[in-house]
Amino acid sequence: MSEVTTAEFNEEGKYLRKIRSFVLREGRLTKGQAQAIESHWPAMGLDYSPVALDLTQVFGREANTVLEIGFGMGASLVQMAAAAPELNFIGVEVHKPGIGACLGDAGAAAVTNLRVYHHDAVEVLEHAIADGSLARVQLFFPDPWHKKRHHKRRIVQPEFVDLIRRKLKVGGVFHMATDWENYAEHMLEVMSAAPGYRNKSAEGNYVPRPDYRPLTKFEARGHRLGHGVWDLMFEKQD
Numbered sequence: 001m002s003e004v005t006t007a008e009f010n011e012e013g014k015y016l017r018k019i020r021s022f023v024l025r026e027g028r029l030t031k032g033q034a035q036a037i038e039s040h041w042p043a044m045g046l047d048y049s050p051v052a053l054d055l056t057q058v059f060g061r062e063a064n065t066v067l068e069i070g071f072g073m074g075a076s077l078v079q080m081a082a083a084a085p086e087l088n089f090i091g092v093e094v095h096k097p098g099i100g101a102c103l104g105d106a107g108a109a110a111v112t113n114l115r116v117y118h119h120d121a122v123e124v125l126e127h128a129i130a131d132g133s134l135a136r137v138q139l140f141f142p143d144p145w146h147k148k149r150h151h152k153r154r155i156v157q158p159e160f161v162d163l164i165r166r167k168l169k170v171g172g173v174f175h176m177a178t179d180w181e182n183y184a185e186h187m188l189e190v191m192s193a194a195p196g197y198r199n200k201s202a203e204g205n206y207v208p209r210p211d212y213r214p215l216t217k218f219e220a221r222g223h224r225l226g227h228g229v230w231d232l233m234f235e236k237q238d
């Protein structure tokens, strides 16, 4: 399993500065997470390489593929994969303990339709995913970067949503959710201005949480405290 590297160089070896949506925290793995990586990485891990994946070969079948960006500890991703065996799932996360936790849960649930990358999702999408190959891209509770001066680190930006559109099939959906109202407004603004998408909300803003997105413990607690959660679903047009 490769480690996430954050430096990028151009052909002349010059360091390229990139704004990233994450800060790599020195992840301390629990014993269980380390064991889960050792046991399950060979079957479920995808080593990053800048060459487009052959999804039929990776999953051993033809099926619609869902890619989730930043799955955290992976509990809801594993739940979704178990509940939809007819779909292929690819999870991408930079936080190593999250990879361990996800693989541990996936092993326990014996899912066979899930693969994971330990890498920057932007690079994975740019280089390892073929254009027009995804049925759905999920971005649930991305780091909100609350402070105004950090807003440039928010992953949802015009260039990023254009990249997602290229990777989706026609009719494929980009599904986002956030519990931070200002980020929801930012997502809506960026997505409404982006060419080639249609908002699935009849009112032109947010949609109810679809059944396939599990309600996380954290979210259920938020509901009880009266906090909001906003789901946005945009379909790729031809």
Ligand SMILES: C[S@@+](CC[C@H](N)C(=O)[O-])C[C@H]1O[C@@H](n2cnc3c(N)ncnc32)[C@H](O)[C@@H]1O
Residues within 6 Å of the ligand: 021, 022, 069, 070, 071, 072, 073, 092, 093, 094, 095, 098, 119, 120, 121, 122, 139, 140, 141, 142, 143, 144, 155, 216
């Ligand atoms: C606030 S957490 C939310 C996790 C999870 N989706 C949830 O709902 O609990 C955001 C996650 O996105 C990951 N992340 C941020 N930028 C990323 C990127 N460019 N590629 C992969 N993972 C990323 C972070 O490491 C973190 O685990």
